[in-house]
Amino acid sequence: MKNLWSGRFTKGMTSYVAEYNASINFDCIMYEYDIEGSIAHVTMLAKQNIISESEKDEIIRGLLIVKDRIKNGEVEFSVDDEDIHMTVEKLLFEEVGTVGKKLHTARSRNDQNDLDEKLYLRHETKQTLALLKDLLEVLLKKAEAGIYDIIPGFTHTQHAQPITVGFYYMCYFQKFKRDVERFLSSYERLDYNPLGACALAGTTLPIDRAETTKLMGFAHITENALDTVSDRDYIVEYLFCASMCMTHLSRFADEYVMYNSQEFGFIDIDDSFCTGSSIMPQKKNPDIAELVRGKVGRVVGHLMGLLMVLKGTPMSFNKDFQEDKEPLFDAVNTINQTLFIFARMLENTTFKMENIKKQLEKGFINATDIAEFLVCNNIPFRDAHEMVGSMVKYCEQQNKTFADLTHDDLKTLHFPVEIDSLDIFTNEKCVAQRKSYGGTSPEDVKRQIQNGYDFIASL
């Protein structure tokens, strides 16, 4: 088989070498971007009189046929063609003959490959952002519905202070909002046209890079060709943004797994997101939440993997970079699928408020509120903390809750404020009074939700 570079060679690759060397089996998914880039390229070449108008028209006609042939599944990819760039070029020769040989003028696979990946990632980053936006919208709806529903807030997985379902969901809203901002920021650095960097140092031919930039809707042109063909930062950045977002999803999923356990019994995940056991008839397992938690591993792995591929590679292009594709494609598929399915699971999960109420009665979740009540009565906070701590010890010995303490109990404890009972410190009151900016009070959560809607409207 005659290669595109056969001029310099006396023999071709053995089949197992070709197999090892090729990327066509995975980079074939970029064919539409490869052809889009080629069309912009020849349009510019004709405008610059590097090729004629009729040659350009003929090449574009051929490229569109090639696109259809691939789309319709008529093309069988072969490792002999190595990658998508050479496959498209070969198919073009089949359609238009010798004029096809002008396509690769003033271009290298180095800038071409960068271009394909950037066009692909521009599209996929928009997809990821749309899915994140959908998730944010679901979170706002869930938060609105749960503004008054009280659940325990935890630190160290211990009851800490009462919070609301609305507040809890707005916590995740903030995390995913930052993910949106991160993806938007990485998009800015992605939005530079690499075409025209050629192999590594530009070209002697009078190309117009501003023209292809305009044709493909890039915001900027890359500044230095040597940097352009050696740059994979934009892929690393996407992988980091995806890793961070998957980490958020994983923590969320982990809480769902825990809240779904018999020990907690806090939530009900709809049957359609769970599986049964092949042996234990009673089981309803939160498989989807567990899978989300598990899938973060591969995305973070891809980030680490690509950083290791890049470290120590000299300027400029090295074939090592071909290893950027499978991790990227897999990360894109993983995060996009996961965001979609997680939003649907969220819509189909409810907090079991009756069960949660029982859990809330157990303990001393309002201890900080009593200490702050003492602060309002001029007791220094450290003394108030000590005092309420000893009340907890007393209650545990007597098997009582704060609300059970009688006036006599309070006297025995030297409670420094004249009060009949502590039963006024209801969870509703504790929550309502946490009105500080960013706190759990319904009043503040409404503010947070409003800002959330404003953020979504700004996207």
Ligand code: ARG
């Ligand atoms: N298949 C290659 C890649 O994935 C395309 C670039 C090849 N360039 C080269 N000079 N061998 O990066």
